[in-house]
Amino acid sequence: MDVIVCTKNAEKTLDSCLDALTKQTVPVKIIVVDGNSTDGTVAIAKKYSAQVYKEPNSPTKGSHRASALNLGLKKSNYGIVGFVDADTIVPPKWAYYMENYLWENKGVAGVSSGTKDNPAKKGFSYAVSKVMTIGSSHAKSFKETTKIQSIPGYNSVYWKRCIEEVGGFNEEIGGCEDWELNRRLRQKGYTLLGVPKCPVEHHQNYSPKSFAKEMYGYAWSRGRLAKKAHIVTLQHMLPSLALIALIILGVLFPPIFFSFQTSFLTVPPSWFEKVIEIYLFVMGLWSFVLVSTEFTFRLWLQTVGTFLIQHGTWAIGYLKGLMD
Numbered sequence: 001m002d003v004i005v006c007t008k009n010a011e012k013t014l015d016s017c018l019d020a021l022t023k024q025t026v027p028v029k030i031i032v033v034d035g036n037s038t039d040g041t042v043a044i045a046k047k048y049s050a051q052v053y054k055e056p057n058s059p060t061k062g063s064h065r066a067s068a069l070n071l072g073l074k075k076s077n078y079g080i081v082g083f084v085d086a087d088t089i090v091p092p093k094w095a096y097y098m099e100n101y102l103w104e105n106k107g108v109a110g111v112s113s114g115t116k117d118n119p120a121k122k123g124f125s126y127a128v129s130k131v132m133t134i135g136s137s138h139a140k141s142f143k144e145t146t147k148i149q150s151i152p153g154y155n156s157v158y159w160k161r162c163i164e165e166v167g168g169f170n171e172e173i174g175g176c177e178d179w180e181l182n183r184r185l186r187q188k189g190y191t192l193l194g195v196p197k198c199p200v201e202h203h204q205n206y207s208p209k210s211f212a213k214e215m216y217g218y219a220w221s222r223g224r225l226a227k228k229a230h231i232v233t234l235q236h237m238l239p240s241l242a243l244i245a246l247i248i249l250g251v252l253f254p255p256i257f258f259s260f261q262t263s264f265l266t267v268p269p270s271w272f273e274k275v276i277e278i279y280l281f282v283m284g285l286w287s288f289v290l291v292s293t294e295f296t297f298r299l300w301l302q303t304v305g306t307f308l309i310q311h312g313t314w315a316i317g318y319l320k321g322l323m324d
Contacts, residue, residue, distance in 0.1 A: 001028050001095045001157070003082040004072035006055070006065055008035035010086035011044055013203055017086050018048040024095040028082075031075050033068040041086075051075060061324070062174035062221055065153075069169045069177065076160060083178075085154035089201040097197045098157040101145075109162035109190035110182070112151035113198045114141040125206045127302035130290045131310060142194040151192050153178035155200045162190055173228050174321075175221020180229070212309050216317035223321020239315035246275070283307045 003021055007014060021028050030050035034042055045052045053075060058067040073081065080099055084090060094113065101111045133140050156178070163169075166184040169177045182192055206214075222236045287303035288295070 001080045002076040002078040004031045006033050006068040007041050007086045009037045009039045011040040013087040014044045016089050020089045023092050025093050026096045028095050031072045033072045060172050060174045063171045066169040066171045066177040081160045082157040087203045088154050091198045094198040107191050109185045110151050110158040111193045112156050113195050115202045116199045124302050127306045128206045131306045141199045142196045146194045148194045150179045150182040174224040212313045215310050215313040219314040219317030220321040223318040227322050239311045240318040243315040
């Protein structure tokens with residue numbers, strides 16, 4: 001198997017990632033495509049005898065990763081190719097089992113072994129990992145072999161010929177290149193699997209600021225996908241539709257903003273306040289369900305905050321992607 005790792009200033013995590021890849025029970029060739037790192041990333045890659053290439057220029061804003069992945073594919077000479085992020089740590093038999101799943105399941109183009117829970121089990125990053133399991137297979141582990149809609153770029157293994165058959169990663173849409181590739185593979189009749197063996201550790205360390213930035217970027221790319229490729233999914237539009245609805249209602253029927261602060265005993269709450277109260281109640285309840293088996297008040301608050309950041313930045317990013 002050839003494994004492609006896209007990097008940029010990844011010296012804090014890359015050492016552990018590549019060390020795990022060199023300890024696989026079957027031969028693995030490592031291909032690193034670097035996006036002009038200014039730290040020790042390239043030196044670390046060379047320490048593990050990885051083939052290192054410079055990320056090519058991308059034709060569209062936000063499509064650096066797609067361009068890097070396509071270059072990695074061109075440099076690969078094995079029939080099965082894997083993709084991991086620089087902050088992914090795979091167990092020793094990951095490559096062995098992923099190859100076997102492809103060989104043993106006819107019509108399957110790609111597999112992913114999912115991810116373990118954040119090993120720290122605390123802090124804002126853990127709250128993010130809980131929230132991101134909702135509505136997406138990209139942050140889940142699997143109890144049994146399961147057909148899924150999309151497999152994540154940080155832990156995926158494909159038949160190389162299948163990727164080439166559908167034209168590789170799309171460099172024109174400016175993001176969500178893994179989801180869009182998986183969609184084209186399914187349209188060709190191929191199956192994608194989530195499998196129970198060898199889930200990986202994905203060591204993403206988030207702050208509220210970095211999570212907001214990532215959600216904005218994901219949403220922006222979804223907006224670009226809707227505009228450039230005319231691929232629209234309701235679940236990705238909903239936060240933006242809700243934001244637009246609030247703005248329109250606010251213009252047509254100006255609410256009495258935060259009336260409770262001045263005269264909550266005599267002035268009825270505005271529709272705006274009622275909507276916010278309902279939204280916060282739903283988010284609070286949803287967050288409680290997510291953390292109920294390991295409840296702490298701090299984790300619950302962090303989970304509520306994660307929802308608020310996710311929905312707010314997503315709504316803005318999606319609209320921006322449509323306009324750009």
